[in-house]
Amino acid sequence: MFAWLSGRGARQSRVEQTLASIGGAQWEQAVREHDFLDGLSASELDSLRQRAAWLLASKQFTGVRGLVVTDEMMLSIAVQAALPILNLDPALYEGWTEIVLYPGQFMIPHQDVDEAGVVHEYMMPASGEAWDGGPVILSWEQSGPYGETGMNVVIHEFAHKLDLLGGQADGVPPLHGYADLSVRHWRQVLEESFETFERALTAVEDAIPPDVDPESEAALPWYEQLPLDPYAATDHAEFFAVSSEAFFIDPIPLAEALPHWYDLLRRYYRQDPAARLEG
Numbered sequence: 001m002f003a004w005l006s007g008r009g010a011r012q013s014r015v016e017q018t019l020a021s022i023g024g025a026q027w028e029q030a031v032r033e034h035d036f037l038d039g040l041s042a043s044e045l046d047s048l049r050q051r052a053a054w055l056l057a058s059k060q061f062t063g064v065r066g067l068v069v070t071d072e073m074m075l076s077i078a079v080q081a082a083l084p085i086l087n088l089d090p091a092l093y094e095g096w097t098e099i100v101l102y103p104g105q106f107m108i109p110h111q112d113v114d115e116a117g118v119v120h121e122y123m124m125p126a127s128g129e130a131w132d133g134g135p136v137i138l139s140w141e142q143s144g145p146y147g148e149t150g151m152n153v154v155i156h157e158f159a160h161k162l163d164l165l166g167g168q169a170d171g172v173p174p175l176h177g178y179a180d181l182s183v184r185h186w187r188q189v190l191e192e193s194f195e196t197f198e199r200a201l202t203a204v205e206d207a208i209p210p211d212v213d214p215e216s217e218a219a220l221p222w223y224e225q226l227p228l229d230p231y232a233a234t235d236h237a238e239f240f241a242v243s244s245e246a247f248f249i250d251p252i253p254l255a256e257a258l259p260h261w262y263d264l265l266r267r268y269y270r271q272d273p274a275a276r277l278e279g
Contacts, residue, residue, distance in 0.1 A: 033145035171236030
């Protein structure tokens with residue numbers, strides 16, 4: 001009881017009970033529904049199942065706005081969230097207790113400061129949010145197995161959780177225990193890769209004809225040339241989160257466009273999805 005309230009992971013006995021409750025057919029369906037799991041070996045799928053069971057045993061799922069959260073929905077979220085920590089310590093997801101599910105997008109407050117220094121406050125629709133020390137909030141419509149193609153809100157928000165372990169969301173997760181990774185090198189590659197992506201985004205935006213609204217679907221063929229969603233250019237924290245999405249969902253364009261950044265993510269997550277999917 002007190003372990004759960006403090007955000008610590010569930011006891012092993014509870015994890016094992018949860019693991020035993022995941023039926024074979026239920027598990028196979030959850031895996032089939034997420035095609036980015038293709039290429040995982042039998043032993044990796046077994047590890048993924050154990051990580052998913054840890055999440056289910058350790059986190060409380062809460063549906064809001066009338067959403068009834070089913071076992072299938074919880075397993076779908078857990079499978080996606082478990083993939084980044086497939087070869088990492090689940091304790092990286094400790095320190096908070098709840099996953100909140102909305103039926104669809106929800107509104108969150110935003111602030112912008114214009115060139116004159118005036119602060120503008122407004123509400124903006126969102127599909128996910130990760131609070132420092134608080135819950136992960138997700139839109140089921142966008143987070144379920146039939147959400148938007150090429151994106152993964154769950155991996156995005158859980159990447160923010162990993163980033164926040166360092167004390168702030170700055171695109172640099174804690175690197176303790178990585179003999180081959182240093183914070184200095186990580187920041188250098190992060191900055192270089194971020195700037196490279198910014199230049200690529202600017203080139204794409206400049207190439208969009210004047211008669212095409214850059215905010216419309218008509219502009220998608222230009223943006224699809226990029227290895228990442230344009231939102232990655234927001235700041236370093238979003239660059240890391242969007243990159244983590246692409247790393248697991250569509251890794252080959254990322255590996256080709258930003259090979260040094262991809263290599264850092266490969267060493268951090270201790271996985272190589274590009275090689276896995278190509279195989």
